[in-house]
Amino acid sequence: ELEHEEHVDHEEEEDEEEEEEEEDEEIQDIFETLEEELDELEHEEHEEYEEEEEEEEEEEEEEEDEKIHEILEDLEEELDEFEHKEHVGHEEEEEEEEEIHEIFEELEEELDELEHEEHEEYEEEEEEEEEEEEEEEDEKIHEILEDLEEELDELEHEE
DSSP, X not given: OHHHHHHHHHXXXXXXXXXXXXXXXXXXXXXXXXXXXXXXXXXXXXXXXXXXXXXHHHHHHHHHHHHHHHHHHHHHHHHHHHHHHTTTXXXXXXXXXXXXXXXXXXXXXXXXXXXXXXXXXXXXXHHHXXXXXXXXXXXHHHHHHHHHHHXXXXXXXXX
């Protein structure tokens, strides 16, 4: 009977060891699955960020193109007015040429300022978006880590 009991005890111990190994494998599988999901999430977020960035760049380019088009239309109008006034007289023509030259310089300065301001705004927006995305990613990672800790605690408690 003792031998039988020892044999049964030995088998129970082996069964418990097998169960513990299976639980360890399950825990490892859970961690691997969570890591894969986290990688997928990060990849999706990166793709979304790139798409948003491209859309914003396209919108900014369109706005810049519109402003440049408006400036060119203004320049054409100024040129038309100048050509019309060209026939008025030589002295007036010289004055108008100077005025147009000044207007062109002012327009170029305004255009340079506009481009500079747009570039600064774009950089600020880009930095803000990157900070927001980093915060969101950090929050998600923190949540995943908390979930993992809770699951690990539960598994350890069960063991």
